[in-house]
Amino acid sequence: MSLFVHGRLGHYLMNEANVDGAQSGSATTTASGTEGEQSQGTEQQQQAADQSQQQAQQEQQAAATVVPESYAFANLPEGYSISEEQLAAFSPVLKELGLTQEQADKLVAFDAQRSLAAQEASQQQAIEFRNKQVGEWETALRGDAEFGGANFDANVAIAQQALAAYGTPELSAMLSESGLGTHPEVVRFFHKVGKELGEGKLHRTTTEVPKTEMTIVDAFR
Template sequence: MDTEITNGAEGAEAAAGTLLTDQPGNQGNNDTSGDGGKSNADVSGNDEADKGKDGADAVKPNEPEPFELIAPDGYPINDAGLKGLNDLCRSAKLTKEQGEAVMQYMAGNYSTWQEQQQAQGTAWIEEFKADKDFGGDKFDASLADAKKALATFDESGTVSKMLAETGYGNNPEVLKIFARVGKALGEDKLPGMSGGAADKPLEDRFYPNM
């Protein structure tokens, strides 16, 4: 608010478009002594048993058929994360069905988390809209001020990306801070700014009487 999850929405950007950021084998073991009087079938069976005895140490238990898990649509797991999960399934000797069950479990958890994030974002928006100082008929102006502040001070877009990915672009306290800053920008009320002072040359602001 890991197996790492960035590709597919690098972000799934859980809250993309926030208010502030529009945007088994068998082996024989029979005794073969005294073959006289036995049928060919008996002898053949004993021969196979001998082979089983001779190679007992080399026989390994049946292992699952190799497989590669594929992420379901909507589950953002990158190549490294998917490789790690496949390696884990192989080392645990899981069958394909078991591996797919693990994948579905992980994807289901992500889907639940995403729904919770969306519900939280909706609740935050409603809270901001109901705020007596920033919501109601002041909502549009407050949002415009908040976006102005973000655009002014986040030239690289790093903060905007973080707000979108985490959903905090809808958080009412975050919105209030940016709205206050944006409003102060419009009124030249930021510290060190007054009456267009920011437009004056630096030397004139330091030495106004010269």
């Protein structure tokens, strides 16, 4: 191949390279511009979403800090209640403190827990005191020279007969629950009634009181 051909071929190849390079550069520029527009659009969408979320949070916070005109407490624990009078009494205090309904609910829940715990402790103390008192009364009866000792069980049986004859199931339940059924004076009273019943001194089977008998009121005039 002659030098002329080589020269023309080289010139032709160089021209082709320039054409391709120009086209490639133009395509790169176009693609870069498109990606930039897409990125800018994504950022704007993200900013709009962030602003919407911030606005929702601000509205939620504003709603959470609203002090209600009146407070209402539902779903209170069992055994704990708030009367209308109590609600009317401390509602102004809650409003003065600027408490929301949610904050007031937390305060009431705390008071309910404290109140129920104190109530349970008081009931337990009452039970312990009752059991201690009953034990002391029974010890006193067993040690009584007249009622207790070897005759204790027999005397108790006589008192129980009087309670069965003249008492009611409600009276028996009251004496048992309160512990008064073990009180020495109560037991002695029923024991005396039982003895008179066994000796035939008590035989009336009607609740009608004869006119010749004095009533309790007349006896203390």
